[in-house]
Amino acid sequence: MTVAVADLTKRFRDHLALDSVTLDVRPGEFLALLGPSGSGKTTLLRIIGGLDFPDAGTVSFAGEDVAGRPARDRRVGFVFQNYALFRHMRVADNIAFGLTVKPRSQRPGAMAIAARVDELLALVQLPGLGRRYPAQLSGGQRQRVALARALAVDPAVLLLDEPFGALDAKVRNDLRRWLRGVHAQMGLTSIFVTHDQDEALDLADRVAVMNNGRIEQVDTPDAVYNRPATAFVADFIGNATRFDCRLSDGAVELAGVRLPNTAPPAPDGPGVAFVRPHEFAIASAGTPGLAATVRRVTHTAAMANVEAVLADGRVVDIATATVAVDAGAAITLVPTVVRAYPA
Amino acid sequence: MSTREPRWLRWTLIVVALAFLIVNLALPLAAVFAGAFAKGLAAYRTAIVEHDAVAAMKLTLTVAAIAVPLNIVFGVAASWAVAKFDFPGKSILISLIDLPLSVSPVVSGLIYVLLFGLQGWGGEWLRDHDIKLIFAVPGIVLATMFVTFPFVARELIPLMLEQGRTDEEAARSLGASGWQTFARVTLPNIRWGLLYGVLLCNARAMGEFGAVSVVSGHIRGLTNTLPLHIEILYNEYNYVAAFAVASLLAGLALVTLVAKSALEWRFGDQIAGGGH
Numbered sequence: 001m002t003v004a005v006a007d008l009t010k011r012f013r014d015h016l017a018l019d020s021v022t023l024d025v026r027p028g029e030f031l032a033l034l035g036p037s038g039s040g041k042t043t044l045l046r047i048i049g050g051l052d053f054p055d056a057g058t059v060s061f062a063g064e065d066v067a068g069r070p071a072r073d074r075r076v077g078f079v080f081q082n083y084a085l086f087r088h089m090r091v092a093d094n095i096a097f098g099l100t101v102k103p104r105s106q107r108p109g110a111m112a113i114a115a116r117v118d119e120l121l122a123l124v125q126l127p128g129l130g131r132r133y134p135a136q137l138s139g140g141q142r143q144r145v146a147l148a149r150a151l152a153v154d155p156a157v158l159l160l161d162e163p164f165g166a167l168d169a170k171v172r173n174d175l176r177r178w179l180r181g182v183h184a185q186m187g188l189t190s191i192f193v194t195h196d197q198d199e200a201l202d203l204a205d206r207v208a209v210m211n212n213g214r215i216e217q218v219d220t221p222d223a224v225y226n227r228p229a230t231a232f233v234a235d236f237i238g239n240a241t242r243f244d245c246r247l248s249d250g251a252v253e254l255a256g257v258r259l260p261n262t263a264p265p266a267p268d269g270p271g272v273a274f275v276r277p278h279e280f281a282i283a284s285a286g287t288p289g290l291a292a293t294v295r296r297v298t299h300t301a302a303m304a305n306v307e308a309v310l311a312d313g314r315v316v317d318i319a320t321a322t323v324a325v326d327a328g329a330a331i332t333l334v335p336t337v338v339r340a341y342p343a
Numbered sequence: 344m345s346t347r348e349p350r351w352l353r354w355t356l357i358v359v360a361l362a363f364l365i366v367n368l369a370l371p372l373a374a375v376f377a378g379a380f381a382k383g384l385a386a387y388r389t390a391i392v393e394h395d396a397v398a399a400m401k402l403t404l405t406v407a408a409i410a411v412p413l414n415i416v417f418g419v420a421a422s423w424a425v426a427k428f429d430f431p432g433k434s435i436l437i438s439l440i441d442l443p444l445s446v447s448p449v450v451s452g453l454i455y456v457l458l459f460g461l462q463g464w465g466g467e468w469l470r471d472h473d474i475k476l477i478f479a480v481p482g483i484v485l486a487t488m489f490v491t492f493p494f495v496a497r498e499l500i501p502l503m504l505e506q507g508r509t510d511e512e513a514a515r516s517l518g519a520s521g522w523q524t525f526a527r528v529t530l531p532n533i534r535w536g537l538l539y540g541v542l543l544c545n546a547r548a549m550g551e552f553g554a555v556s557v558v559s560g561h562i563r564g565l566t567n568t569l570p571l572h573i574e575i576l577y578n579e580y581n582y583v584a585a586f587a588v589a590s591l592l593a594g595l596a597l598v599t600l601v602a603k604s605a606l607e608w609r610f611g612d613q614i615a616g617g618g619h
Contacts, residue, residue: 078516084509098517
């Protein structure tokens with residue numbers, strides 16, 4: 001189902017949480033809302049789910065305006081950051097909740113509900129745990145119960161708020177893959193909120209990068225990573241280092257080096273440039289480029305990580321194929337790829 | 344929980360706490376029963392089946408039976424409003440809820456006399472419509488409700504604020520109506536806090552003296568509650584009867600305490616599962 005929002009604006013007292021946001025989510029898509037905290041991503045998710053209402057703008061599901069419709073009439077499954085499991089109910093009753101609150105005429109019988117719960121417990125790989133209370137489950141298990149509960153009512157849209165935020169790294173990676181599989185299997189349109197760029201780039205079909213209540217870019221993970229549309233996206237994604245530069249004739253002048261600009265064309269003048277850790281070459285001192293001192297060198301399986309200190313005191317991490325530099329050596333960092341935007 | 348405090352410190356604290364409990368709670372309670380039975384079982388029995396004592400007992404139970412349920416409704420409604428919604432004047436409402444606790448009960452009673460008494464603002468209107476509030480049962484109920492109002496709300500507001508709104512939001516997104524959300528999610532989440540508040544509210548409703556004393560008029564057999572009846576007996580130097588009736592009041596308090604413990608024991612697994 002297509003989920004479309006247009007010109008959404010939401011203000012909390014004097015804070016503009018959403019500033020005229022427009023976004024189209026395609027049927028079957030897995031979309032990530034990525035941004036720093038306070039960027040408005042959770043507010044956007046809650047408005048799509050009918051838990052908050054916008055001051056202006058429209059929300060439509062499959063072309064139908066749902067802006068005035070409360071959450072219970074939207075057929076969305078919402079998975080909360082802290083799961084919001086009903087702690088006084090057993091797992092099975094939690095999962096069955098959405099079915100048991102249906103009007104009597106639409107409510108399945110007790111047998112049908114029990115069968116559906118078993119089916120969902122199998123889907124989320126927790127068979128036989130229906131009689132436990134949420135407090136008796138691990139974080140990852142609770143997360144999957146929350147998902148099963150949201151899926152019980154056959155939602156067309158699945159909304160997840162920081163779904164892996166409270167889990168440790170190992171569990172998180174397993175659950176990511178698994179969630180991706182469930183999404184495909186059930187034919188859902190899913191939107192999830194995260195502040196973790198690895199998670200967004202790893203999991204989503206498309207990523208919407210948000211900042212200060214606006215969407216900066218909506219694109220595939222590859223495009224968001226390799227072709228950031230704005231300075232904010234370039235800065236936020238990929239652990240880049242920021243430099244002042246000059247833009248002229250489609251090229252970037254940075255510390256005496258002239259390079260083609262891989263960012264969208266920008267007018268001539270002062271600019272800001274972003275270079276990622278693997279986009280530096282290490283040259284001997286005196287070469288045109290950024291003078292730096294090596295502080296530390298560490299080796300992993302295939303790469304060397306060089307921690308270098310620039311003349312202005314900033315620390316830059318460089319990932320490079322193994323090179324022979326030692327701590328304390330004076331070197332020059334030569335950018336090989338650069339994205340620059342008007343300052 | 345293990346502890347590294349020295350043994351003598353632990354024992355000192357335990358002894359101090361126990362001694363305090365015995366001197367301040369157990370001894371007076373024992374004294375009440377000792378006084379009640381000072382002249383034997385027959386005198387005790389005579390004192391509590393006496394007409395005015397039975398009338399006072401009935402009135403006390405009636406007042407509690409009206410005031411406590413109404414305060415449950417108002418207390419839950421007020422806590423719900425404070426915890427789940429943002430609205431202007433919210434902090435004023437929270438302060439108002441505490442008002443009955445900070446005002447002397449005598450003053451609370453006088454407020455009602457001032458409002459509804461014959462010389463009061465609403466007095467003439469009430470008299471013209473033949474409605475008697477002051478020196479009658481309705482006035483006692485009103486004064487009791489006023490004094491006991493904070494007990495339920497004060498117990499629930501911090502609990503509901505701590506639990507937040509996400510459980511309710513989850514229920515709504517799963518299709519539950521407002522009433523279903525309240526009955527199946529909110530109420531079970533707050534039930535132990537609510538029960539505790541209700542027990543406190545009930546104990547105070549049955550034991551309230553000051554406010555009720557002002558509005559009651561002390562008409563024997565009609566507007567005397569148990570505490571007022573005890574005071575009258577005591578002032579008449581009828582110590583055995585006074586202590587006998589007092590033992591009834593103390594007995595009611597013990598029953599509520601046992602009821603609470605029994606409920607906690609019976610539903611202990613759910614309390615543990617519920618995390619509260």
